[in-house]
């Protein structure tokens with residue numbers, strides 16, 4: 001069954017989605033970009049508050065594709081105790097260097113999730129390299145939230161191909177990118193492991209606004225019904 005990832009930016013929002021029984025609590029600062037990072041101290045506070053009641057993931061920020069910079073950010077985030085660390089692979093040919101650098105960290109059982117961007121024409125051959133480097137998962141998201149939802153920036157065939165490649169490599173597979181309630185039925189056809197939401201959970205569907213409990217409940221119920 002496809003699970004629900006909910007992105008939050010505070011202890012209060014984390015408690016709301018915990019109470020709504022989401023499956024992964026994702027720590028992100030939407031005001032700082034597609035994968036904006038929360039302050040390390042706040043990540044630690046949320047991890048302590050959730051206290052192993054739900055898996056927690058965290059983004060490291062919209063960082064330049066520089067191997068040492070990303071390696072250092074992952075190492076710092078790893079100290080917070082989150083279960084998963086999400087790393088944005090922005091359009092750049094340098095991805096193999098970064099994967100090679102991070103492979104050393106995955107050997108310490110660090111669960112890394114690569115985030116590819118559907119509106120950046122990702123090279124899906126990276127999926128095989130991620131598996132070889134010991135990554136735990138891969139997901140699609142969108143960089144420019146003004147471009148619409150994931151389904152509007154990537155064809156059904158490519159979405160299906162992405163999920164197929166990820167599952168073939170036994171990687172945890174997620175789909176995200178301005179997803180709405182209306183996107184859920186079509187995306188569930190591909191049977192991803194999870195769907196990720198932020199904008200659809202917020203007041204006026206604005207990802208930088210406050211998260212709304214009722215909106216979160218509606219998305220959770222829609223996933224549970226399918």
Ligand SMILES: O=C[C@H](O)COP(=O)(O)O
Nearest residue numbers: 007176177178196198199
């Ligand atoms: O991983 C999930 C993302 O936070 C989705 O955010 P979004 O709904 O604003 O695109």
